[in-house]
Amino acid sequence: MGKWYVTHSTLPLWKDKKDVSITYTPLPDGNSPQRTGRFNDLVEYYPSSAKPGSKPSTIAGTDHTLAVGRFTWRGNGLLFIASSKWQVLGCNTSDGEGSPTWAVTFFERTLFTPAGLDIYARSAEGLPKPLLKEIFEKIKAVDGDVAALSETFFEVERTKVTL
Secondary structure, X not given: OEEEEEEEXXXXXXXXXXXXXXXXXXXXXXXXXXXXXXXXXXXXXXXXXXXXXXXXXXXXXXXXXXXXXXXEEEEOHHHHHOEEEEEEEEEEOOOOOOOOOEEEEEEOOOOOOOOEEEEEEOOOOXXXXXXXXXXXXXXXXXXXXXXXXXXXXXXXXXXXXXX
């Protein structure tokens, strides 16, 4: 849960965007504060051409847990017609010293988007190059669509200036 930054992707959607982040917030079940396997998903990003002071574009949806590490997403509001299935392929969620927090996600193809991979970092600065190299090597070792997609990674633009 919390805020994650998309640092690398194979999804064409992010090619002309910058400062892409996703914030996951657990949803309670009625009167119970316990997690239910449902959570809100808020994507924020800027067009690459955004000027300082611009407001981010957003995509809001709700995720439902299908199994451990597997989810289905449905858009909110007018995006209710959009849905996708995704999963966490690997992660390091330890907040231990010297151990960056990261995740790799795989998105199945939908009517609107091709299948794709994202690398998330907890820090807006991204991940150290040696760690990225290790993550890329492990992704390439996965069979099928994941290995093929791994050849198309690009770095998602990040700015040092808060817009």
